[in-house]
Amino acid sequence: MEEILSWTRIIISLIFLVYASWSDFKTREVSNNVWIVFAPTAFLLTFAQFLLFPPIGDMLQSMIYYGISLVITSVFSIALFYVGAFGGADAKALICIALAIPEPSLIEPLSGFVSFIFPITVFSNGVIVAALSVFYALIRNLWRKIAGQKLFEDFESESFGRKALALLCGYKVSVADLEKSFLYPLEDFQTTQQGETKRRLLLFPKDENREEIVERIIKAKNEGKLQNMVWATPGLPMLIFITIGLILALTVGDIVWIAISQIM
Numbered sequence: 624m625e626e627i628l629s630w631t632r633i634i635i636s637l638i639f640l641v642y643a644s645w646s647d648f649k650t651r652e653v654s655n656n657v658w659i660v661f662a663p664t665a666f667l668l669t670f671a672q673f674l675l676f677p678p679i680g681d682m683l684q685s686m687i688y689y690g691i692s693l694v695i696t697s698v699f700s701i702a703l704f705y706v707g708a709f710g711g712a713d714a715k716a717l718i719c720i721a722l723a724i725p726e727p728s729l730i731e732p733l734s735g736f737v738s739f740i741f742p743i744t745v746f747s748n749g750v751i752v753a754a755l756s757v758f759y760a761l762i763r764n765l766w767r768k769i770a771g772q773k774l775f776e777d778f779e780s781e782s783f784g785r786k787a788l789a790l791l792c793g794y795k796v797s798v799a800d801l802e803k804s805f806l807y808p809l810e811d812f813q814t815t816q817q818g819e820t821k822r823r824l825l826l827f828p829k830d831e832n833r834e835e836i837v838e839r840i841i842k843a844k845n846e847g848k849l850q851n852m853v854w855a856t857p858g859l860p861m862l863i864f865i866t867i868g869l870i871l872a873l874t875v876g877d878i879v880w881i882a883i884s885q886i887m
């Protein structure tokens with residue numbers, strides 16, 4: 624029965640996360656109803672397992688650990704949301720994972736290492752998987768360069784660091800594709816003190832500023848201030864990578880610590 628409860632929490636978590644990932648991919652939005660149902664369901668299942676099958680040792684200590692795991696995950700997730708590192712749905716997903724799977728010992732991971740706070744392992748695994756997308760952007764940009772197309776025209780004054788980030792995080796698309804897709808602009812038009820309009824590369828594009836920037840880009844194109852191609856990033860849904868990170872945490876463990884242990 625204890626094993627059934629453990630697997631139930633895992634399966635339910637994956638069902639909610641897969642659905643949320645699909646919704647995020649299709650519309651870049653996830654209904655709050657997902658988390659309204661997921662959170663209490665996760666808490667009740669975990670609490671039921673605590674009551675029916677108390678952990679070996681101090682029950683109070685295990686409950687305290689559960690609370691610490693939830694608090695740390697919540698603070699970490701909300702902080703990342705407010706600094707613009709990811710969206711609200713991503714933060715809610717990690718908090719729900721903390722409610723459903725607070726520590727690996729409760730779910731008996733198959734192998735590997737995990738961090739002290741299990742949801743942090745899920746997050747770090749997801750970040751590593753998401754980072755692999757830079758290879759797609761880099762190959763696409765190198766292909767354009769080999770084809771003899773310019774990458775940074777009108778950006779001569781930009782630093783090498785900004786250009787390097789653009790190469791790794793985005794690629795050039797038409798203004799029409801930028802306008803009708805989920806792409807996020809990696810450049811903007813800013814007016815200098817002398818009244819001149821200047822193109823600038825963006826380091827951290829935010830969803831709330833997207834429409835305004837796209838409007839400025841369209842206006843600049845209509846005024847003949849740029850050609851048809853602009854820098855953009857796909858803004859891949861982080862929920863997909865969080866879901867993959869959870870699967871990896873359950874089957875492999877903490878990829879970061881495994882890599883460090885191998886190096887050491």
